Amino acid sequence: MGERTAGALSALNLCFSEDFEVTLYRGGMVDKALEWGGGSVETEGAQYRKLAANMRREIEAGEFGNNGRLPSEESLAEQYGVSRGTVRNALALLRANGLVTSRRGTRRVVLGTARTQSFQELLSFTAWARAQGEEPGARTMHSRVRPATVAEREVLQLAAGDEVTEVLRLRLLGRVPVMLERTVYPSRIGAVIERLAADNLSHTEVLDASGVVFADSEHTIDVVAANQTDAQMLGCVEGVGLLREIRRATDPAGVPLLWSEDRFLPGTVSFAVHNSASVSSLARRRGIR
Amino acid sequence: MGERTAGALSALNLCFSEDFEVTLYRGGMVDKALEWGGGSVETEGAQYRKLAANMRREIEAGEFGNNGRLPSEESLAEQYGVSRGTVRNALALLRANGLVTSRRGTRRVVLGTARTQSFQELLSFTAWARAQGEEPGARTMHSRVRPATVAEREVLQLAAGDEVTEVLRLRLLGRVPVMLERTVYPSRIGAVIERLAADNLSHTEVLDASGVVFADSEHTIDVVAANQTDAQMLGCVEGVGLLREIRRATDPAGVPLLWSEDRFLPGTVSFAVHNSASVSSLARRRGIR
DNA sequence: GAGTGGTCTAGACCACTCT
DNA sequence: GAGTGGTCTAGACCACTCA
Structure with a gap:
């Protein structure tokens, strides 16, 4: 995992998968032939994921032009030496990321190069910031163990x-x-968190390394007025509108792992959602727009 | 479309499909056997969609319990007399809506009864409001045709x-x-809109009826301070933080249909996103939380 | 009417989980 | 080691689009 080609102006491309593959590539003449034409480099994982990553590269390299048409599923299957089912799996991934359309009767249309962020990036502020080329920082202001409230138990x-x-x-x-992040962990998870330094960058990564598997998350987004604590910590005026994100994450078995309320200064991030008839994807963005 | 069973306490269930099926059902003994056991009622559409709708009903009726386990794909296939592929298609739909988990090696776990809203509801304020049991209203304050700006042309x-x-x-x-909604339409679409009354509830529905097909949309969410117009129209204080949603919709061929900037009063709506390793879904919610 | 994507089938093997 | 979901194949038919 993590193939990369040397070269300036490399762009970040995050594929959409559980074991999120981070693929660095550069803008110019991409080495696509390597993987499919020649000796099929390692890059383990499902074939359709590799196919999707490959096609994503082609699309972003403008292989089919913007608003161009993709080859038919049949011809793609032949070209790559896989069955149509595998091609469809790959295309479903691209569809979910808003890169291509799909309509019965016509070829698929290239929509653009939506840079969808990985699942991980939605959970981890640090992972997200790094992907943006920004330097993430963290300072734990307060931490303690206490009985769960009724809402938290629920x-x-x-x-x-x-x-x-x-x-x-x-x-x-x-x-x-x-x-400003207010997080509540079940004690089992909290035990891991409590041992960390106050400036530990990523709790998510620590948990990941501890074998905690994040599988699903629920995000609610709205506006809330800054209270006194918010204003003090974030250095803003009390009462100013903050972008609030409430996160709840569960493991593959549906067991809750954390509940968090995050308040962002206005203008620092925005959330982008691609929505289609069958799927959607959420991404966090830097700044407005 | 739109089967319904009589009975009090009916809940609203919106299936996830292009031709969004709205299914009203009641809490009690559901008539599931009708469709699968007996003579397979009409309810046209793909089998896997019907299967998904059926399983959703079972899940919400608590058939497998919350955090319970689903039967295996194999046994579901046998039970419903379809192939495993079809069962998997159906389960993928439920997975996308955050109703069940999926992990290699173990049975699927029931996550809960996420009430995912349809694609239509994300585009149409009116459709969304009605689904919430609220009475939607609209008043066009201003409308005109003018040359597109550079940004709009882009x-x-x-x-x-x-x-x-x-x-x-x-x-x-x-x-x-x-x-407060600021929308820009290409003139082809705008021509339809201009003919409407100022209190027309749903431009989206009108366009739908005119044969305009919405297929994909892009939503960006952040906070913005109310300007003078916002404050006057919405009856709030200038400078208060508003929840802003920027929408861009395209047809199945990827042709842009509208670009809109919507500003919500704080506390009136929130956006909920379910996110998993493979898919996400977005919903708009009433009020905070 | 030819081409395309949507749906469905019947099988196969594998990676993983759990007992 | 048995069971389960993930992946893949090779075919089939249909609904739809477009020339």
Whole structure:
């Protein structure tokens, strides 16, 4: 995983998969032939994922032009030496990322080069910031273990008497505070978090390394007025409108892993969602627009 | 389309499909056997969609319990008399809506009864409001045809000299203003819009009826301070933080249909996104939380 | 009417989980 | 080691689009 070609002006391309592949590539003449024409480099994983990554590269290299047409599924299958089913799996991935259309009766149309962010990036502020080429920062302001409230027991599926770890953390982009994060972990997860340094960049990555698997997450986005704490920590005026994101993540078995309320300074991030008749994808963006 | 069973306490269930099926059902003993056990009622469409709708009903009826396990794909295939591929198509739909998990090696787990809203509801304020049981309102404050700006030509893929129709519209929920909408249509679409009454509830539905097909949309969400116009129209204080949603919709061929900037009063709506390793879905919600 | 994507089938093998 | 979901194949028919 993580093939890369040397070259200036490399762009970041995050594929859409569980074991999120990060693929660095450059703008110019891409080495696509390597993988498919010649000796099929390692790049383990499902064939359709590789196919999708490959086609994504072709699309972004303008192989079919913007608003151009893709070859038919049949011919793609022949070209790549796979069955039509595999081609369809790959195209479904691209479709989900908003790169191509799909309509019965006509060839698929290239929509553009939506740079969809990985699942990981939605959970991890640090992973996201790095992908943007920004320097992420974090400072834990407060952390303690206490009994779960009724709401928390409900959301985190805890029993009466269970404890949680609450963490208040300031997040920065290049030394500038942009977000205040209030997270509640079940004690099992919290035990891992409590051992970390106050400036640990990514709790998500630590948990990942500890074998915690994030599989699903729920995000709610709205506006909230800054309270006194927000204003103090973020350095803004009390009452100003902050972009709020409430996150809830579960493991593959549906067990809740965390519940968090994040408040962003206005103008620092935006959320982008691609939506189609069958699927959607969410991405966090830097700044407005 | 639109089967329904009589009965109190009916809940709204919106299936995830292009020709969005709206399925009303009640909480109690559901008539699931009708469709699969007996004579397979009409309910046209793909089998896997029907299967998904059916399983969704079972899940929401608590057939497998919350956090329960689904039967294996094999046994589902046998039970419903379809191939495993069809079962997998159906389960992919449920997965996309965040109703079930999926992990190699173990049975699928019921996550809950996420009430995913249809694609249509994301585009149409009116459709969304109705689904919430609220009374939608609209008043066009301003409308005119003018040459497209450079930005608009870019976004709407217009040629130099092309014109657009700009519309400023106030949106209400039960007589209370909640959102101010600034939309720009290519003149081809705008021509339809201009003929409408100022209190026409749903431009989207009109366009739909005119044969305009919405296939994909892009949504960007952030916060913006209310300007003088916003404050006046929405009846809020200038400078207050508004939830902003920028929408861009295209037809199945990727041709842009509209570009809109919507500003919501704080506390009136929130956006909910379900995100998983492979897919996501977006929904608009009433109020905070 | 030819071409295309949508749907469906019947099988196969594998990676993974759990007991 | 048995069971499960993930992946892949090779075919088939249909609904739809477009020349």
